[in-house]
Amino acid sequence: MTAAAVARxxxxxxxxxxxxxxxxTLHWSESLLDAEAARxxxxxxxxxxxxxPIALKDNIVTVQAPTTCxxxxxxxxxSPYDATAVQRLRSAGALMAAKANMDEFAMGSSTEHSAYGxxxxxxxxxxxxxxxxxxxxxxxAAGVVPAALGSETGGSVRQPASFCGVVGVKxxxxxxxxxxxxxxxxxxxxxxxxxxxVDHAARVLSAMSGHDPLDSTxxxxxxxxxxxxxPDLEGLRIGLPREYFPADLHPGVAAGMERVxxxxxxxxxxxxEVSLPNSKFAVPTYYIVAPAEAAANxxxxxxxxxxxxxxGPGGDIRDVYQTTRGEGFGxxxxxxxxxxxxxxxxxxxxxxxxxxxxTRARIADDFRRAFTGGVDLLLTPTTPTPAFRAGExxxxxxxxxxxxxxxxxxxxAGLPALSIPVGRSEGLPVGAQIIxxxxxxxxxxxxxxxxxxxxxxxxxxx
Amino acid sequence: MxxxxxxxxxxxxxxxxxxxxxxxxxxxxxxxxxxxxxxQLDQVPADGTSDLFLPGPDQxxxxxxxxxxxxxARPPAAMAPEFADGFFLVPRHGAMEDL
Numbered sequence: 001m002t003a004a005a006v007a008r009x010x011x012x013x014x015x016x017x018x019x020x021x022x023x024x025t026l027h028w029s030e031s032l033l034d035a036e037a038a039r040x041x042x043x044x045x046x047x048x049x050x051x052x053p054i055a056l057k058d059n060i061v062t063v064q065a066p067t068t069c070x071x072x073x074x075x076x077x078x079s080p081y082d083a084t085a086v087q088r089l090r091s092a093g094a095l096m097a098a099k100a101n102m103d104e105f106a107m108g109s110s111t112e113h114s115a116y117g118x119x120x121x122x123x124x125x126x127x128x129x130x131x132x133x134x135x136x137x138x139x140x141a142a143g144v145v146p147a148a149l150g151s152e153t154g155g156s157v158r159q160p161a162s163f164c165g166v167v168g169v170k171x172x173x174x175x176x177x178x179x180x181x182x183x184x185x186x187x188x189x190x191x192x193x194x195x196x197x198v199d200h201a202a203r204v205l206s207a208m209s210g211h212d213p214l215d216s217t218x219x220x221x222x223x224x225x226x227x228x229x230x231p232d233l234e235g236l237r238i239g240l241p242r243e244y245f246p247a248d249l250h251p252g253v254a255a256g257m258e259r260v261x262x263x264x265x266x267x268x269x270x271x272x273e274v275s276l277p278n279s280k281f282a283v284p285t286y287y288i289v290a291p292a293e294a295a296a297n298x299x300x301x302x303x304x305x306x307x308x309x310x311x312g313p314g315g316d317i318r319d320v321y322q323t324t325r326g327e328g329f330g331x332x333x334x335x336x337x338x339x340x341x342x343x344x345x346x347x348x349x350x351x352x353x354x355x356x357x358x359t360r361a362r363i364a365d366d367f368r369r370a371f372t373g374g375v376d377l378l379l380t381p382t383t384p385t386p387a388f389r390a391g392e393x394x395x396x397x398x399x400x401x402x403x404x405x406x407x408x409x410x411x412x413a414g415l416p417a418l419s420i421p422v423g424r425s426e427g428l429p430v431g432a433q434i435i436x437x438x439x440x441x442x443x444x445x446x447x448x449x450x451x452x453x454x455x456x457x458x459x460x461x462x
Numbered sequence: 463m464x465x466x467x468x469x470x471x472x473x474x475x476x477x478x479x480x481x482x483x484x485x486x487x488x489x490x491x492x493x494x495x496x497x498x499x500x501x502q503l504d505q506v507p508a509d510g511t512s513d514l515f516l517p518g519p520d521q522x523x524x525x526x527x528x529x530x531x532x533x534x535a536r537p538p539a540a541m542a543p544e545f546a547d548g549f550f551l552v553p554r555h556g557a558m559e560d561l
Contacts (some may be wrong), residue, residue, distance in 0.1 A: 063535040077541065080534035299478070325480065
């Protein structure tokens with residue numbers, strides 16, 4: 001099949017998703033898709049992602065389409081350069097199909113905080129797809145594209161992958177360049193991948209991984225290999241952290257976890273209980289560290305370097321800053337900038353930020369101890385519940401933040417982790433999370449491929 | 463610690479963020495809920511671990527010390543609200559000195 005034919009079929013599916021009111025895309029056009037297809041069809045050899053259409057979360061920059069980050073403050077902005085990840089995917093033969101809707105500046109767990117409207121869950125429009133990469137997740141779940149890029153700061157790919165019933169992979173921090181990913185929390189941000197299958201996600205990750213001189217936090221090691229799914233899990237010890245299996249876990253999620261534990265045992269792995277005692281502090285730690293970094297990173301949106309500029313009543317430069325930011329940022333972004341500024345301000349730095357940094361170190365130490373103690377991988381639920389209803393948590397930020405309770409700690413520790421679908425609870429997908437030691441992304445994907453092969457991911461759990 | 467109306471106004475000024483009067487009550491309530499929630503970090507012992515953890519490479523890989531630039535598809539003038547003679551244009555400084 002030529003890339004031109006793939007592009008036409010992709011355009012038909014994108015149009016159908018838009019017509020169905022999914023609201024998962026922010027920018028795409030048939031002319032851009034045709035141009036991408038012409039480029040791929042002219043390549044002298046088919047790359048490893050030959051003509052695979054890929055959607056991009058709208059915080060990953062491209063020269064051809066606007067990048068808004070789901071925010072009014074970047075309305076009309078078009079980057080003068082491409083993200084390294086985009087360049088590498090193009091070189092591998094992929095088609096950049098669409099820019100996907102997202103929570104504004106990747107701040108949210110439901111994709112209800114986009115300035116361009118909420119994204120609907122593809123299986124139940126009254127529910128959220130998760131967030132912040134909800135547009136990318138919905139496009140893969142709806143069958144529009146086989147893979148999509150999202151970004152993770154505190155679980156923003158694994159959580160929506162779980163809600164939407166697709167695979168979501170966060171690589172080790174530093175394996176994929178952040179050059180061209182709009183910064184939110186720089187010590188946490190990772191370009192991550194949604195795939196229809198583990199193999200789709202692994203191929204995309206492999207193509208865009210590797211050292212980048214334009215991002216000094218990338219690891220100086222070769223690109224990731226695409227691992228084959230393991231035939232079985234004989235000889236592996238997989239840890240079950242007791243803190244991730246609370247008594248009040250949603251019954252559907254608990255049943256999904258029983259299903260995947262049984263499958264893993266049948267594949268030959270040994271399951272052992274472990275403890276990660278500081279993970280209970282991950283969400284409060286995250287909601288100090290991430291807003292603090294965000295307050296600094298988002299200072300650049302001031303109406304001077306990026307439009308649209310709003311001039312306040314005083315007409316001077318400070319009015320420009322304050323009015324542009326006050327009118328350009330939505331409520332969740334404003335909240336996080338205020339919290340981040342507060343915890344970094346004189347008199348509060350030690351009480352909040354320093355304490356959060358210390359706790360982050362303890363959380364990372366827990367994982368190190370578990371892995372050096374003889375466990376190869378860890379298994380947890382990805383989320384405490386299946387997808388919740390739209391509007392259910394928007395007025396209570398803390399309740400929304402707790403949707404990320406099982407994914408945050410891994411981001412703080414910089415580890416690789418993924419979510420795979422393991423069943424449905426009353427029709428809604430349930431995901432399981434596999435966590436690996438730092439830079440053992442390939443081993444994690446190979447094990448996940450084995451689990452994916454045997455778990456009945458679309459069947460109800462009992 | 464609790465956050466009052468004046469604290470929100472002060473922090474908003476530090477953050478260069480115009481906050482509407484009608485939003486202040488909601489912001490005070492929501493920020494207090496967040497601060498109350500993160501206060502559970504007081505339970506974390508202060509000893510036994512280093513103060514700082516950052517993921518990623520132990521050492522930053524150095525690139526050749528050769529000046530270079532990322533080729534831009536369009537110049538800064540095309541992105542900025544106002545740009546002339548190589549400069550971003552802004553309104554007069556005015557109250558900047560009051561900081």
